[in-house]
Amino acid sequence: QVQVVESGGDSVQGGGSLRLSCRVSGEASGTNCMGWFRQAPGKEREVVARINTEIGTTYYADSVKGRFTVSQDNAEYMVYLQMDSLKPEDTAAYYCAATVRVPYCPANPQLFKYWGQGTQVTVAS
Numbered sequence: 001q002v003q004v005v006e007s008g009g010d011s012v013q014g015g016g017s018l019r020l021s022c023r024v025s026g027e028a029s030g031t032n033c034m035g036w037f038r039q040a041p042g043k044e045r046e047v048v049a050r051i052n053t054e055i056g057t058t059y060y061a062d063s064v065k066g067r068f069t070v071s072q073d074n075a076e077y078m079v080y081l082q083m084d085s086l087k088p089e090d091t092a093a094y095y096c097a098a099t100v101r102v103p104y105c106p107a108n109p110q111l112f113k114y115w116g117q118g119t120q121v122t123v124a125s
Contacts, residue, residue, distance in 0.1 A: 001026045001027055001030075001114075002024060002025075002026045002027055002028060002030050002031050002098050002113075002114040003024070003025045003026045003114065004022055004023070004024055004025075004034075004096045004097065004098055004114055004115065004116040005022070005023045005025075005096075005116050005117070006020060006021065006022050006094065006095065006096045006116040006117070006118065006119040007020070007021050007022075007023075007119060008020040008021050008119060009093075009094060009119030009120045009121045010121065010122075011122040011123075011124065012086055012121075012122070012123055012124070013123070013124050014086060014087055014088055014123055014124060014125050015085060015086065016086050016123070017082070017083060017084045017085075017086065018083045018086065018121060019080055019081065019082050019083070020036070020080065020081040020083065020094055020096075020119060020121075021078060021079075021080055022034065022036075022078065022079040022080070022081075022096030022116060023077065023078055024077040024078070024079065024098060025077065028077050030100060030101060031053065031098040031099055031100060031101065031114070032052060032053050032054045032099070032101050032102065032105075033050060033051070033052055033053065033098070033099040033102055033104075033105035033106070033112075034050065034051050034053055034070075034072070034079045034096065034097070034098050034099075035047055035048075035049070035050040035051075035096070035097045035098075035099075035105070035106075035107075035109075035112055036048040036049045036050070036070060036079075036081045036094060036095070036096060036097075037094070037095045037096075037097060037109055037112075038090075038092035038093065038094045038095070038121075039092055039093050039095070039118075040091060040092040040093075043092075045095070045109050046061065046109075047061055047107045047108075047109065048060070048061050048064055048068060048081070048094070049061070049064065049068055049069075049070040049081060050070070050105045050106075050107065051070045051071070051072055051079060051105070052104075052105045053072055053074070053079075056072070057105070058070050058071075059105060059107070063089075064083075064090075067083065067084050067085045067086075068081060068082065068083050068084070069081070069082040069084075070082075079096060081094070083121070086121075086123045087123060088123045088124065088125045089123075090121060090123050091121060091122050091123050092120075092121060093118040093119070093120050093121075094118065094119050094120075094121050095115055095116055095118045095119075096115075096116040097109065097112035097113075097114060097115045097116070098112060098113065098114040099111060099112050099113060099114075100113050
């Protein structure tokens with residue numbers, strides 16, 4: 001079993017920055033792909049960023065490319081999402097998720113087995 005817990009959500013003004021954190025515990029060796037997802041009211045959950053935790057390759061949704069950065073601290077079993085130049089349309093509940101061990105890091109949220117409880121990000125215009 002793998003447990004993930006997010007933190008760091010807050011309310012900020014447009015143009016501001018936030019850093020979300022995700023702590024991975026349990027059988028952390030059982031996953032090699034971590035993803036950040038978000039879901040706004042009335043919308044489907046969408047992938048924001050992913051990281052292959054073994055080789056460090058990162059992937060971003062077009063809507064956040066150049067503004068968000070996903071990173072990891074393997075020694076601390078932490079994954080981060082640095083969010084800069086935030087826009088009101090970034091307002092959503094943000095979730096950290098982990099796959100079981102996979103040959104590639106998927107974008108489909110249905111392929112992620114372990115989920116955190118979510119943390120709210122609100123960006124005011």
